[in-house]
Amino acid sequence: MENNDEFDSLDKTSKKKNKSKIRKAWILALCLLAFGTTLYSEIEGQWLSSFARTIGNVSYFSVSIMVALAGIFGTIFYLVWGAISDNLRTNRGRRIPIILIGMVATAGLMIFFISTTYFLLLLFIGGFLLAITSNMFHVTNKSLIGDLIPIEKRGRINSILFIFTNMGSMTVWIPAIILLPEGTETFSREVHSIFIGGGALLLVIVGIVVTLLVKEPKINTPPRNWLHDLKKLLNRKEMMQHKDFLRLFVAMLFLIMSQYAFTPFLLIL
Template sequence: MTTTSAGQRSRTRSITFLVALAVFAQESTWNFYESQVPPLLREHIGSAAVVGVLMGMDNLLGIFVQPWIGNRSDRTRTAWGRRIPYLVVGMPIAAALFVVIPHTAASLPLLIAVMFAYALVANTFKPIAEALVPDFIAPERRSRANAVVKIATSLTAIVAALISIFLVDDHLNIAFAIPAAIMAVSIVVLGVTVRDSRSPAYQQVLAESDAEPADSRAPRVRDTFVEIVRDRDRSRLLLLTAILLFGSAWAASRSLITPYGMEALDMSRGDAGGLTLPSGVAFILAAYPAALFAER
């Protein structure tokens, strides 16, 4: 193994870990949000369907916000790059809003308003962290890097479940503060260590923009979507459809697991929030082997 090759592998591992940290930070709040906000809504709303609709608000916002912010990030040029500025600004705001959620539980309108604000802010950086993988990691190594990132996601499901089991019933406010603190610490680490202006993808974009005419227009999200729909090769459309269906099924079941445990199984709020613990373990056991098979 050459020194250059060893150095590249070391950088790949380092950036993979840091991207996983960014995803872990944002998903730590999302998992706990999906686990413990529904019981807060159930204190005011008798219909599980209405609770499900309100819990789907973040996904509805994501349909519009995430493509827009992703496209905007692609066109951003700063000394820190095009991804990190959004994370450094958005994650602390989302963490602060997340801490406020349990304090608004007594008022349904105020609770919904804070939920909306959190979902709006969190969706502005949700796609940004994951975009760091293709920015830094070569295509032949992305399956493995994505597996590490997904393992970080599964760890947040485990962390959220454990916080629910040990803290929610007696210390709800502290339980909400822990995922927010994880996000705050993680963004400090990312802000200090990562400059995606040094990523190969960012450098390539700069080189291409220098070669393009000054009046050339960047592709819009709508144009990209229309291109995918009209393409005779249906592979991209089918892939997006599969992602949509899987995400819909997961989100629909995830949001009502805790109320189900409380109302159908007669569990406490904290114990019901821990029902997803086995899913996190299963995710960890499956993710990395699946990535190795994909590479082969």
């Protein structure tokens, strides 16, 4: 009996260690996602616009159209991918497959973007396709935090993720300041290729590593029709029942609009 009790005790200790390792892997994966999504946002908001304007010789007005289209389609597919991922059931979970596909597809489109200077192609990739693929990991990244981290630990984890978010921004901006030649206001095509192509490579690496680190807990509830969920989300009467959420939504909408009214032009003014 004593030997059995000792074995049970060791078994419980081993299980606790395994759980601890899994949680550490999850936290590392979320940190990488925070880094990767911010890195892409900075490249999308600055370097894609700069490439279109200075290398593609696209007018400021046309760049504005590209940014506006990306915002419109991005908003639509942010909701679409959220509804789809809620109802996806795979061996790797609900969010991870969409994150991996989104990051790899986005990386490929970034390479395609810098391979052409044809305006309609730049507009189609930057204003439409990237808005679809990038939101595959933008929305599921945030949902994954709620799926993996208990409520009582989310404040602490979000503080750590904030650090990695800033690291993603610094990875883009510090080298940009260093590489800007003296006496010029624009970057060469080679520098654009380094930043956009390098960002694409990092996205693929982040997507693969996160997929290896995280196997999401199984969901016992059966999937629903994602279109039904989307319609329910957009139901005005139901939204009015959650007034605090509605106020926060409107406030965040104006905050994001004010931010993106000028940030895409910082490198090309």
